[in-house]
Amino acid sequence: MSSETRWARRTGSVIGEAAGEGAQCTGPPPRPRRADLQHCAPVPRRDRETFPRDPVKTPASLQTLIDDGVIDEVLRPLKSGKEAAVYVVRSGDDVRCAKVYKDMAQRSFKQRVQYQEGRKSRGSREARAVATGSKYGRRQQEAEWKNTEVDALYRLREAGVRVPEPHGYFHGVLLMELVTDSEGFSAPRLGEVELAAEQARAFHATLVRDVVRMLCCGLIHGDLSEYNVLVGPDGPVIIDFPQVVSAGGNNAARAMLLRDVNNLTASLGRWAPELLDTWYGEEMWALFEAGDLQPDTQLTGRFTPDLRRVDLDSVRDAINDARELALIRQQGREAQDED
Numbered sequence: 001m002s003s004e005t006r007w008a009r010r011t012g013s014v015i016g017e018a019a020g021e022g023a024q025c026t027g028p029p030p031r032p033r034r035a036d037l038q039h040c041a042p043v044p045r046r047d048r049e050t051f052p053r054d055p056v057k058t059p060a061s062l063q064t065l066i067d068d069g070v071i072d073e074v075l076r077p078l079k080s081g082k083e084a085a086v087y088v089v090r091s092g093d094d095v096r097c098a099k100v101y102k103d104m105a106q107r108s109f110k111q112r113v114q115y116q117e118g119r120k121s122r123g124s125r126e127a128r129a130v131a132t133g134s135k136y137g138r139r140q141q142e143a144e145w146k147n148t149e150v151d152a153l154y155r156l157r158e159a160g161v162r163v164p165e166p167h168g169y170f171h172g173v174l175l176m177e178l179v180t181d182s183e184g185f186s187a188p189r190l191g192e193v194e195l196a197a198e199q200a201r202a203f204h205a206t207l208v209r210d211v212v213r214m215l216c217c218g219l220i221h222g223d224l225s226e227y228n229v230l231v232g233p234d235g236p237v238i239i240d241f242p243q244v245v246s247a248g249g250n251n252a253a254r255a256m257l258l259r260d261v262n263n264l265t266a267s268l269g270r271w272a273p274e275l276l277d278t279w280y281g282e283e284m285w286a287l288f289e290a291g292d293l294q295p296d297t298q299l300t301g302r303f304t305p306d307l308r309r310v311d312l313d314s315v316r317d318a319i320n321d322a323r324e325l326a327l328i329r330q331q332g333r334e335a336q337d338e339d
């Protein structure tokens with residue numbers, strides 16, 4: 001592996017699954033010990049390897065894909081969260097990733113309303129139905145929520161953002177590239193690897209550039225953190241887009257963008273502390289608002305707020321939005337812990 005892509009898997013209680021998505025980063029992580037690595041390594045063998053496996057119980061939605069000839073086999077479950085369950089599947093000679101969305105009843109309605117603000121419904125009938133909250137409207141909203149991720153993946157690939165290559169959306173299942181590490185294991189998340197300072201700086205630059213490209217498409221991830229970035233052999237890959245936010249039509253867009261960038265900066269700042277003094281989110285938003293942001297705009301990370309034009313209402317709104325989102329996420333984590 002080249003020095004540019006050198007990193008080690010890092011596991012343990014601080015950044016492990018138990019911390020939950022959206023958890024705040026506190027202090028430097030402990031050095032990984034060999035025993036931790038062995039204990040926590042999530043995928044001990046290559047996905048392509050053929051070896052006797054415990055039979056995997058195939059969920060109904062994936063069985064439909066097998067029956068339709070879209071995939072051939074479910075190899076193993078990868079992860080099951082509150083919103084979706086992810087599986088490794090085989091389509092012919094290709095090993096892919098299938099994300100099966102869970103039903104609406106299991107997700108926070110309030111949270112979705114906030115994220116969906118500013119998204120365009122497909123037609124006026126649909127928009128009216130969603131607004132009235134009728135049964136048809138809820139079904140419509142459910143479909144939109146599920147479609148959003150695949151739409152975003154196609155759009156972002158096109159814009160040059162490093163996201164998994166989508167292979168279609170069938171019966172509530174998103175089929176996409178399985179992101180792997182250089183040895184063929186499913187890729188670790190950003191919070192699970194140990195990085196050299198130089199590597200952390202390079203990852204930060206790549207991710208900031210990808211966030212800019214997204215913003216130039218009018219999109220903000222909305223839940224970007226070390227839990228939704230995988231580390232492949234060529235660098236970071238952003239995943240998990242059902243909550244993607246419209247940059248132009250959502251009142252909380254700025255707060256969400258700043259939170260996304262701050263999460264990345266806080267994570268990578270553990271390895272390269274000078275990143276903690278940068279202001280990329282603020283800088284890119286100011287350029288975006290002024291209509292001056294381009295996918296290749298060179299950012300400096302420096303930002304001086306214009307104190308003559310402080311709009312107290314929007315500051316208060318942003319604080320309240322961030323507070324409310326933090327609360328919703330906390331409730332989500334608590335509900336997940338109870339499951």
Ligand SMILES: Nc1ncnc2c1ncn2[C@@H]1O[C@H](COP(=O)(O)OP(=O)(O)O)[C@@H](O)[C@H]1O
Nearest residue numbers: 079081083084086097164177178179186239240
């Ligand atoms: N394309 C992919 N390649 C490899 N692993 C993936 C891929 N998509 C998701 N995963 C794994 O599944 C986990 C959950 O997927 P994600 O899209 O973040 O859904 P959610 O967080 O809503 O459960 C990720 O943290 C990652 O470990």
Ligand SMILES: [Mg+2]
Nearest residue numbers: 021227228240
């Ligand atoms: Mg996720």
